[in-house]
Amino acid sequence: MPKKIGDKDRYLQIIEAMGEGVLLISRKHRIALSNRSAEEMLGWNEPLKGKAIGSVFSKSALEEMVDKVFSDGKQRKMRITSYRRATGSEAVVRGKGRERQYEFCLTLLDDKYAVATFSDITMLGRLEIVRQDFVSNVSHELKTPLTAIAGFAETLAEEDLTESEMRSFARIILKNSTHMQRIIADLLLLTSLDRAEIAPTMEITTDTKILQEVKAYTQYKAETKEISVSYTPSDCEVLCNESLIVQAVMNLVINAISYSPAKAEVIVRTKRKDDKLEFIVADSGFGIAEEDIPRIFERFYRADKARSRESGGTGLGLSIVRHIAIIHRGTIKAESTIGKGSTFTLAIPIS
Ligand SMILES: Nc1ncnc2c1ncn2[C@@H]1O[C@H](COP(=O)(O)OP(=O)(O)O)[C@@H](O)[C@H]1O
Ligand SMILES: [Mg+2]
Known part of the structure; x- marks a missing residue:
């Protein structure tokens, strides 16, 4: 007959299975019990039992909190910033993004122990910023x-x-x-x-039609700067949200025109690559410095503030393109050399 699990074992199993970290902390700041989530969140591969909290957390905030709870018995909630211990392959990339934020709740159990439950809120903190x-x-x-x-x-x-x-x-x-x-x-x-992001309406259209519309919307801007824009579609059918793809390619073409000198040339073409369709917009304009390239897709980021203001841009064009790419399970890529020009490639699945 299988052994019946006793209540005590069941409680221990539950604590072990919890998504929140659990620590039983003694009056003398020692950890008397820890669960798997606590060890993982703090970056330890071993039980924390017997360790002093000062050796697990990089700041003394938790020790002070424990003392307060033992002195007045009141439950306390607090955010604690600490360094996560690097484990395994992480140890190789030492110091990178290891500072974490934890939200703690500490409750007095009896005159010997307090219990701390906590979660890792680093991502929430970043979103807030x-x-x-x-x-x-x-x-x-x-x-x-x-x-x-x-x-x-x-x-x-x-x-x-x-x-x-x-x-x-x-x-x-x-x-x-x-x-x-x-x-x-x-x-x-x-x-x-x-x-x-969850479900845009998709329809079958062609790249020829998309480029025609982009041309119609951007012609005026090209003409004012006497820039010639050539369009070469590969006449490919594609399943997408047409007006969003038109919007994305249009943003790229407007940038190519805005960030090129007068009378320059812009090339817009599409290319089938495996099960993807690429929209390629190439200019021979001012270009973008290497260190700016990873940031230009952020909202309101401008590589060249004066030029962007002059062009009447909102600083949101490329973040819109990036969003549209994500919605289509596609990608957006920028290659550029300062003084030589830039090439943007938006790739989306054909079906
Ligand atoms: N084709 C391009 N050539 C040079 N710089 C570009 C090009 N496209 C975008 N950029 C740079 O990226 C920044 C962000 O672009 P975008 O999001 O469209 O905002 P903006 O409204 O400023 O055009 C621009 O301010 C500009 O510095
Ligand atoms: Mg723009």
Whole structure:
């Protein structure tokens, strides 16, 4: 007959199976029990039983918290930053991203022990930083044109101006409000892309049709800079969200035009590669410095601030392209040499 599991063993099994880390800590700061999750999250391959918490956590915050809980018996919650111990192959990349944030809850059990449960919230912390940066960037990007609008509107309202002055100020107001509208339209598009990540509507179309539309939307911009853009589709059928792919390729073409000198040439073509279709946009313009390339797909990141402002860009074009690539389970790649030009390749599965 199989041995019946006793209650005590069952409780130990449950503690061992928990996704949260569990530590039983003595008044003297020693660990009396630990579960697998605790060991994993802290980067130890061995039970922590018998170790002092000071030798497991890199900062003394937890020791202070333990003392407080033993002195007044009140439950405490706290975020603790500590270094995760490098294990196995991680040990080779020492010091890289090992600082982790843990959220702790410490409860007094009796006069000898307190129990700590904790989870690793490093990723949440990073997301929070991204969110805060994003809000501050948006505010900044909107503030600049709004300040210009308010300033010129005030002059129009308060001062005696000639008709030509009035017109020129009104034009400045118009230009800045158009820019704000563009930022807001791009932000709304990014938000809707965030939501659509699960299921965008797909249809069968051809690269020829996509490039025709891109051409129609960008012709005006190319003509103002006397830039000739050549389009060479490979007449391939593809399953995608057509308007999103048009949007993505259009953003790449507008960048190619914006970041090239007048009268330059831009080449747009597609290429079938295995089960993928590549949209390739190549320019021989100003190029991008090597260290900027990994960052240009971030929201509001600009390699060349002055030029980007002049071009009327919102700083969101490439992050929109990246989102559209992800939604299609595709990729976006940039190759560039400063002074020589850039090539962007958007690849999506054909079906
Ligand atoms: N074809 C290109 N040639 C040179 N630089 C480019 C090109 N495309 C993008 N960049 C750089 O990447 C930055 C981000 O691009 P994007 O997200 O479209 O924003 P922007 O609104 O500034 O064009 C640009 O500000 C520019 O510095
Ligand atoms: Mg752009």
